[in-house]
Each structure stands twice: as structure tokens, then as C-alpha cells.
Amino acid sequence: MNNQVIIFDTTLRDGEQALSASLTVKEKLQIAYALERLGVDVIEAGFPVSSPGDFESVQTIATHIKQSRICALARAVEKDIDVAAESLKAAEAFRIHTFISTSTVHVQDKLRRSYDDVIQMGIAAVKRARKYTDDVEFSCEDAGRTPIDNLCKMVEAAIKAGANTINIPDTVGYTLPSEFGGIITQLFNRVPNIDKAIISVHCHDDLGMSVANSMAAIQAGARQVEGTINGLGERAGNCALEEIAMIIKTRQSLLGVHTNIKHDEIHRTSKMVSQLCNMPIQANKAIVGSNAFSHSSGIHQDGMLKNKNTYEIMTPTSIGLKNQALNLTSRSGRAAVKSHMDTLGYTEHEYDLDKLYADFLSLADRKGQVFDYDLEALMHFSNLRDEDDFFKINYLSVQSGSVMATTSIKLQCGDEEKCEAAVGNGPVDALYQCIYRLTGYEIVLDKFDLTAKGEGEDGLGQADIIAHYKGRKYHGTGLATDIVEASGQALIHVINSIYRADQIATIKQQHNH
DSSP states (O other): OOOBOEEEEOIIIIIGGGSSSOOOHHHHHHHHHHHHHHTOSEEEEEOGGGOHHHHHHHHHHHHHOOSSEEEEEEESSHHHHHHHHHHHTTSSSEEEEEEEEOSHHHIIIIIOSOHHHHHHHHHHHHHHHHTTOSOEEEEEETGGGSOHHHHHHHHHHHHHHTOSEEEEEETTSOOOHHHHHHHHHHHHHHOTTGGGSEEEEEEBOTTSOHHHHHHHHHHTTOOEEEEBGGGOOSTTOBOBHHHHHHHHHHTHHHHOOBOOOOGGGHHHHHHHHHHHHTOOOOTTOTTTSTTTTOOOSHHHHHHHHHOGGGTOSSOGGGGTOOOOOOOBOTTOOHHHHHHHHHHHTOOGGGSOHHHHHHHHHHHHHHHSSBOHHHHHHIIIIITTSOTTOSEEEEEEEEEEOSSOEEEEEEEEETTEEEEEEEEESSHHHHHHHHHHHHHOOOOEEEEEEEEEESSSTTOEEEEEEEEEETTEEEEEEEEESSHHHHHHHHHHHHHHHHHHHHHHHHHHHHHHO
């Protein structure tokens, strides 16, 4: 049996659909580049038939990502499969992932069909997908609660139809590790053509057992694991891929399997996904939590000083957690900035050096020393915004007292610069009143968060807001040493996203007429 475990990442599909606000196409592409650099074998980029935005994201990722196989999800429906193939055709090689429910409760109450009908739908879906690619994955949704006889029939039929990867999901996170591993064992023992497909697993974390179930499946012979970075996903989330990768690396002598993951990219990828998705990582999260390598107990500290192996089964550097250099200042040149980005592992196509250097100089003038994490933050949040954003803050002035605050701004609105001043309960409130008046958008804020990025009084402030407009939610983020400026950037980020969405809607409306 092959000893490589294929890593199938669904952060951009299963993970993204559970976020409070959708990612932009550029943000999804940025994450896809990070996943490619991490060594992910298959990237499930989206569910193309679900929306024009998802179609565009899959198409863009399929065009740019070369090292990882790009995959799109499709129900066992002809249109879904055709649209998925259309979105993927820019890729040199791609995978179509089609699925149908197989558990009794799903078949009877959701699909309202006989099990024989469901098998025929699965067969037809696989055959249609094979017209577009020889890489077809078939999933038995809610396999964890599917009677084993029915599951064996479906798996055998799907492989015979041409599926070369069969996914066994614990869709609702219901099974125990021994139980789930037993399902995989029975499939290997009872399905006569099982050797013609790779068995995959996709486990959810409703009872906190997604990683344990996935590892039990690997020990039973599964050779693909599906999951997300940081365990993002529906309800309690998916299997956390960084945990799977480090379990396999740390216990390789026992497990006898390996992955293609570049482990020293784990920390940075985790951090990027957390920031772009506006999903903080809990401090005690395995592998990537801020406390994962800290030791508070005096006994533990004493042991660590004598021999790190006493309380540390893996090192911070093994996941790419390094001490940050402090030698970037406003006197540093472009070559120094590029050198730091090279050291951090970023390639030139992932950022605009001219834009990054201009933002770096602006930050360095205010802050003095600039850390590597500052460069990463500037790349993630400043470089992601389009150069041709319709709205930009050109000037900002704040006067704040104990009761009221006054803010005045100059806002670039396309080719026109507009000025406004407003009074509010605080400087951010006054700034937002100015922006609302100048742009004319009636936006409702659902969430406003300010967090510190970096250390000391000159650390960067990051503003994250969730806002809704015309029934749709938008996420905006801003980064600056001044929290009022960061707050303004976050709102402008949202308004530019709304403006672009309105422009697209207008174009479509005109096209339909």
C-alpha cells in the first residue's frame, strides 16, 4: 500500500462557507498561493455553481496555481458538474468532486428517493465528470451514519463508474475513532474493486473527534485526508490539517506514512488564514495556538532548561515559528525589504514590491523599527486592496475631547475629491459619519474589533468590521499605527467591496435587458 497520505485542503470551500463574511477573489487567491507553498496536494477551491463569485474564484485559482491539483465541488447534478468543469478548464489538470447523500435519514428525508435511485444518480454523476477529467472524486455524504451494506454497494458502484478517489465523510461528526476506523476496514474487506481507488476521509468536529477519526482511518488504510487550516468549517469545524501533518511527522516511526507538507510553512499559513478570514485562533489550539510552545509551570521550565525534550515533543522552528529580526528601519532599501520577504518564504508574484516598500517606508517613518511580522501584515492587508479602489482616504484629522469628537476628512471618490466634517461620540464614530455622508451608503455594522499587531506603543492596530448592506455581509480590515486610521481603512475596504458588487450587478442587469 502507498505510504503517502494525500492532503486535500477545503479551506476555500468548506471553511469559507462558514465565515461571517465571504472572502474576495484576491483573498482566496492569496490563501491558495499559501496552500501551494505549504505543499498541499489538492486544493478544493470552491463550489462553482453556487454563485458567480465562487465560479470566478475557482477559475482564477485554476489559472494561477500550478503545483497543487485544483478541485471543484459539484452535487450529483448535470449542471453542477458542467459548471465545475468550465471553471476548472484553465488548469493543466484538475479534479471534479461530486457527492450525494447515502445515510438513511438523508435519503428518506432530504432526497426522498429510494436507495437504488441514489446509487444510479451517483453512477451518472461520476460518468459525466469522467467526460471532463480522469481525476474524479465521489463522496458518500453522511457515510458515518450509512448502513454498511448500503455504503459498500455505493462505493463499489462509484468505483466501477470511474471514480478513482472515494471519500467517506463523517459529515456530522458522530462516530467514535474505533467505529470510524472500523468502517474503513470493512470497506477494504468487503468492496471487491476497492484497490482501484484511493480512500479518503472528511471528518467534522462536532464531538471534538475529527482529527482522531481521521488518524484512525489512516491506520485502517485511508490515504487521503480532507480538512482545513485551523479547523475552519461548518458548525464546530473540520479536521485541522496542521494537526494531521504534525501527528504524521512526529509519530512517523509508528504510523509508517508521510505527507508532502512543508512543515516550516505551517505557522505562517495558519496566521494568514486566521487574519484574512477574521477567525482568531484560540491560545491553547494544538500546533498553532499562541500557548502551544509556552511553558508556565516551574517544574516544566526547569525541565526545559535542562533538556527541551522533557516537555516538548516538537520544536517551534519545526512549524516555522522563528524569532523576528529588528533591523529594518526607514533607512533600509528595497533590497533589504525583499531579502526579508525572501527569508520569510514569499515569492515575488505574491506581492507588489513597489507597493509594499512604499507602505513600509510610511510605517517605518512613524514606528522606527519594523519587524518581519509588520511586513507580513502590510502584505496581507495593504497589498490586497486594489490600486484602483474607487474610494480612498486622502486626509484625516481628528480632534477629541472628553465628551465629543470632531473628524474631518478628504475622500477620493473616483476622479473627485470630497471633503466632510462630523461630530460623534468618539473619533471613530465621527469618522464613520463623514464616510457615510460622502459615499451615500446605508451600512449597518454588526461587529467592530480592534486588536494589537506587534509589541510596544508603536505596534500596529488592526481593525476588523463585519457590516451588512442589502442583505449581504461584508468583512473589512484596516492596519495602521493609529487606530482611527485603521478603523477608517476597514470601513473603506467594506465600501469598496460594496461598490464593486453594485457595479457588477448593474452590468448584469444591463446585459439581461
